[in-house]
Amino acid sequence: MKILLIAPQPFLEKRGTPLAVLQLLKAFSELGHQVDLVSYHLGEDVDLPGMRHCRALRIPFINSVAKGMSATKLFLDIFIFLRALGLLLSNRYDSVHGVEEGAIMGGVLTLFWRTPLVYDMDSSIPEQLEESGNRLWGGSVMVGVATLLERWTINRAAVVLPVCSSLAERVRRVSPAKPLQLLEDIPNVEEFAAGQLKELERLRQELGLFGRKIVLYTGTFEGYQGIDLLLDAIPMVVKSFPDTVFVLVGGEPAQVEEKKAVVVSLGVAANVMILGKRPLEEMPLFMEMADILVSPRNKGTNTPMKIYTYLQSGRPVVATRLPTHTQVLTDENSVLVEPVAKEFANGVVRLLAEPEIGLSLGKAGAQLVKDNYSFDGFRNKVEGAYRQIQS
Secondary structure, three states: OEEEEEOOOOOOOOOHHHHHHHHHHHHHHHOOOEEEEEEOOOOOOOOOOOEEEEEOOOOOOOOOOOOOOOHHHHHHHHHHHHHHHHHHHHOOOOEEEEEOHHHHHHHHHOOOOOOOEEEEEOOOHHHHHHHOOOOOOOOHHHHHHHHHHHHHHHHHOOEEEEOOHHHHHHHHHHOOOOOEOOOOOOOOOOOOOHHHHHHHHHHHHHHOOOOOOEEEEEOOOOHHHOHHHHHHHHHHHHHHOOOOEEEEEOOOHHHHHHHHHHHHHHOOHHHEEEEEOOOHHHHHHHHHHOOEEEEOOOOOOOOOHHHHHHHHOOOOEEEEOOHHHHOOOOOOOOEEEOOOHHHHHHHHHHHHHOHHHHHHHHHHHHHHHHHHOOHHHHHHHHHHHHHHHHO
16 A cells, blocks of 8 residues: 655654654555655654655754744644645545644645545644643633644544544544544563673763662653652662662653752752653663663553553563553553552552562563563554455
């Protein structure tokens, strides 16, 4: 099949949705499809068999785009739409595959072309807006418009690919008979390999992390990630285990400086390292070095992509008992706690005090990923979704 993939994202940028798009492209490539990818002008170049990267018009004064809705993102989306329109005018496609608001664009465009629309529902835009805390984007008018557009796009699509079961339920509420294929994320890095031992030793030396228990967080520092909850929990943990060090990987420079100031005010600067962004290729090293992995999200329903990578590592996970985690995490493969600092601290302390529990949970999590969230399984789900279009 020849597919027009509309992904209004900086591609490739090593974060959630762009990484999910990369996995999708790899699946398309292995299945023998030809894909024209439309993305922002931003991001690294990627070369995959069968893929042609058709970037939107370069806007010289825009060098980055933040996660979530913004005026910058809406402005760039205009050029995504125009690029996709131009490609439809000059090519014949078997399907239009839209990611997030790219599916809304695809829905409008397929009104004029008899081409099936695939809605790749990596999140719910109205939910994102509601949870943003922004008075403009999260206001009732914007959320209402986004809800109407989401419902229209679901009804317009030939098949919907929700990334988690909560989104699948959302689709079912709108259109009970709509064909859908649950397409969960998968780990976005390879497992740690024995050949990386020298690199691991180098990283330990760089950070000076010898003989200490390490609690690791990786990801963005957006409000919904619960970084403040995590920081508030640290003094309670180090009171019981003073040699513990919390390593936080991620965050924009301004966010990193802000959180460093919070750490100083909490009096735990000796127990916290906030490193900012690190290469994605280093994540297996960080997870191999860690004793405990944490995800303190305080809101949301989508399962974070990092959860699959966390579980793959075989390290125990402490996470908040919220729908954003409990669609994958259970009490059998992780420590789930209420989203308050004291409970989060208690979860970490429990694993530090009883490492045999962590070992058992880590093994269960790694087996879960092996059985249910492999690339082969992901590719087969993509193939199944496209069979629904062809039938």
